Amino acid sequence: MKENTGKSKYVILGMLARMPLTGYTIKKWIENEYSHFWQESYGQIYPSLKKLVAEGLAVSSDNTETGNRRGQILYSITDAGRKELSDWLREEPEIEKLRYEILLKVSFGGNTEPEVLLGHLDDFIKRNEKLVKDMNGYMEHFDALKVQGTDCTYSQLTALCGVYIYSAMRDWAVLAKEIISEKEVVRNSE
Amino acid sequence: MKENTGKSKYVILGMLARMPLTGYTIKKWIENEYSHFWQESYGQIYPSLKKLVAEGLAVSSDNTETGNRRGQILYSITDAGRKELSDWLREEPEIEKLRYEILLKVSFGGNTEPEVLLGHLDDFIKRNEKLVKDMNGYMEHFDALKVQGTDCTYSQLTALCGVYIYSAMRDWAVLAKEIISEKEVVRNSE
DNA sequence: AATCTCATGTAATGGGTTACATGATTTT
DNA sequence: AAAATCATGTAACCCATTACATGAGATT
DSSP: OOOOOOOHHHHHHHHHTTSOBOHHHHHHHIIIIITTTOOOOHHHHHHHHHHHHHTTSEEEEOOTTTTOOTTOOEEEEOHHHHHHHHHHHHSOOOOOOOOOHHHHHHHTGGGSOHHHHHHHHHHHHHHHHHHHHHHHHHHHHHHHHHHTTOOOHHHHHHHHHHHHHHHHHHHHHHHHHHHHHHHHHHHHTO | OOOOOOOHHHHHHHHHTTSOBOHHHHHHHIIIIITTTOOOOHHHHHHHHHHHHHTTSEEEEOOTTTTOOTTOOEEEEOHHHHHHHHHHHHSOOOOOOOOOHHHHHHHTGGGSOHHHHHHHHHHHHHHHHHHHHHHHHHHHHHHHHHHTTOOOHHHHHHHHHHHHHHHHHHHHHHHHHHHHHHHHHHHHTO
């Protein structure tokens, strides 16, 4: 037996707790604001929304009459939904299982030329460097909002985590490159 | 259409490249040495091994006669397997998708009491603190092996990555706690 | 007219864990 | 004799992405 571990439900509830949204905008928001630590596809979002309504945790308003353009369906959270969200927030977060393919390749590095790994590490450094910049951009954006009186402390904390994690990955990769290169120098001089 | 993205195959090939192993020992090794950045279950390992043999990338020797205790099956890599491994190592590693439930909860933090988040962050700090210790333990272990003349550079690099990543997560969480607590002080004094 | 974006949705497929089934050997 | 560990394996299930289908409204 296994209880439902699907998190899509709670991501959606968390977003609806701020304001009513359509499935489409939920997807777009996750892409823009959560993508560095979470992702959801339409294949998860639309069925989840229907389930939320069936469970009384959200209500849908497909008011095609009331000036609502296109066939869009707005979902709003209910009191039961807020309760469900709050209960979930109290539960201990699941221990994250990391799957870094680059580490797998590094650990099997003896089966290829050092240049191959150095190349992968270069790409990795560039990618993480860009992510650090993006995250710092978010940080500044949130600082600007704070000056205007909008409190974004919690969102900003996730961006800060991004800064920390991507900086660490970049720094590791830079050091890893040095260690691999040094090892090669030693090997060649023997 | 979608090409096969299953990585189990390559993890197993990478391990077999060092020495012949049974499915059971592959599982145990992954648990002990790779668990901080990779995981595989028996449900993946046993079918994958059979597939590897079918593809000629590995051979099995269930020599129950030749003193092999129990029904264990030893798998060895073939030349074709080494080629396959080497080809895969050259491919660009897939971009890792992170899923940090704790960040989700932090970002929805406005829907619960700050104490709830502070509690989660405490657990998170303890967990990462322990992981940093574990990784440093591995680092020393590899240093000791290096003194004995065994080259473990690549394995050690993955442990080093662990040190970096878990330290970063811990540091972030410590700072996050401070920021949340401070925010509360301000809120209460208003 | 064509194309792009908005918008909803489902079916197929893949990837992975969990639970279960089975049995040998070793340890207590 | 019982329990723990070694050892292999499969079926059910869950989670998630991808590909596809459909169509409205806006833009070029």
